[in-house]
Amino acid sequence: MTSESLKTKVAVLENLDVVRAMIRRHKRSDIIFAAVGLLALMLGLLTLLTLFLDLVMDGYPRFNLTFFSEFPSRRAANAGLLSAWVGSVLVMIVTFLTAVPMGVAAGLYLEEYAPKNWFSDLIEINVSNLAGVPSIIYGLLALGLFIYGLGLGESILTAGLTLGLLTLPVVIVSTREAIRGIPVAIREAAYAVGATKWQVVKDHVVKYSQGGILTGVIIGMSRAIGETAPIITIGALTFIAFLPPSPISEVAPFINFEWLGSGFTVLPIQMFNWLSRPDHAFATNAAATGAIIIVVTLMMNGTAIYLRYKIRKNIKW
């Protein structure tokens, strides 16, 4: 071996060491970033977890069936959530029935039918903006429109419609996003066999965007179920010791709508009411209610994730 080639060999080896040192250095940055990211994630999660555990521990004495089957009472230990959770369920039914058809129809129209011009751009900006409007503004709007304007009173209907308005932009935005995810090739394939626009919308667009729409609906509803400000604005009662009339009756036509006009309370309002009592025993009730609201929200979001996964599994392009 000549000394010349030996020298290059040594140079290559030394160079290799330099390269290895460099790779080690770069990998260190990798580890540091991963650690910082994990810390950031943990800070958020742990805060929520601590809050949740704190609520659970404070509210622990109330976690039994009677808490769900009793009306509110002046004695904290006997007070229950019955009127609040029934109210929440009924209000959510109205919200669902108004926000979903209107939101999906509006999203479909904007995406599929509306001509693309400055006006549709303006609507687009406004819809996205609506999703960020503080909820108390919706409460004021509802007070003016539903209560004073339409005379619907401080009822379940008013509350459901108000929360429906609040959920509407979320449903519209998620509908549009889901629709935009459908590839042009699939649409063209449908048109190419002679489908009309409505056939394409009904047989393809709606079917394939179901998962995304559903996710948006549930996430919107899980936000609405915890809303307090707009419900207070429209004057929800806070001490309700009765249930609205049952939507299902024993005589034909087996369904009635009297409950829509009934006074009501909902979970966050009940919690707010208990928190503002001077008697400290009620704080236990409030904590228990808070924990329940968090669990309900988590369950709704979990359902959204599960449904999306299940529907997506059957849709590939």
Added chain:
Amino acid sequence: MINATTALKAESRDLNFFYSNGNQALKSVSMPLYENNITALIGPSGCGKSTFLRCFNRMHDLYPGNKYEGQIVMHPDNTNILEAGVDPIEVRMRISMVFQKPNPFPKSIFENVAYGLRVRGEKNKRTVADKVEEALKGAALWNEVKDRQQDLAFNLSGGQQQRLCIARALATDPEIMLFDEPTSALDPIATANIEELMSELKNKLTILVVTHNMQQAARVSDYTAYMYLGELMEYGDTDTIFTRPTRKETEDYITGKFG
């Protein structure tokens, strides 16, 4: 190679096409389409061959602002399918299309093929099932899928998916079938299958195919049109175009000196 019947099935007359941004993509293209023959469109990227193909089923109508000038006349009824009074949906019911990348619906194999029939309001289950079987046989896919027609279409291989798309286009008995680079996303074996299929299909209908593959054009087509920058440079029977092109540009493109 040329079929005995050389009746005219359709022809474009002085066809100009403008995209919504004002670009003129086709310049006075006049070209015949002979019945039960395969006509191939060749030319470098951006020459307007796909644009031309998509005029035949009014695909451009899906996007606002596109404009046709001139005519595409279908025979024997002499309908100008570009006329404002002619519904693009009616045109698509007569002329079906197979796309560049296989684009089955995220539905079952059966529903993919049946969709054209559903769109036409066919409710009779027996008729639909028969038609689906016929179309799958016509697309040489029946033997591979007959026992799993309810499976989702995306479980098929790429070549099978493309044959499924051909079956979907076939199920509605079209008069003309358009193929937009149907094999560009497929491997050589799947490509050979599709080419063989096209040669069989021409007994039933008329085919217009866009291809980037010179050999493919030479192998499957009866007539070839060479397009460049939106103009029809040369048109003739495939043998002549590939062996004795009259224009220098055509020869350069075919021999790979250009494009």
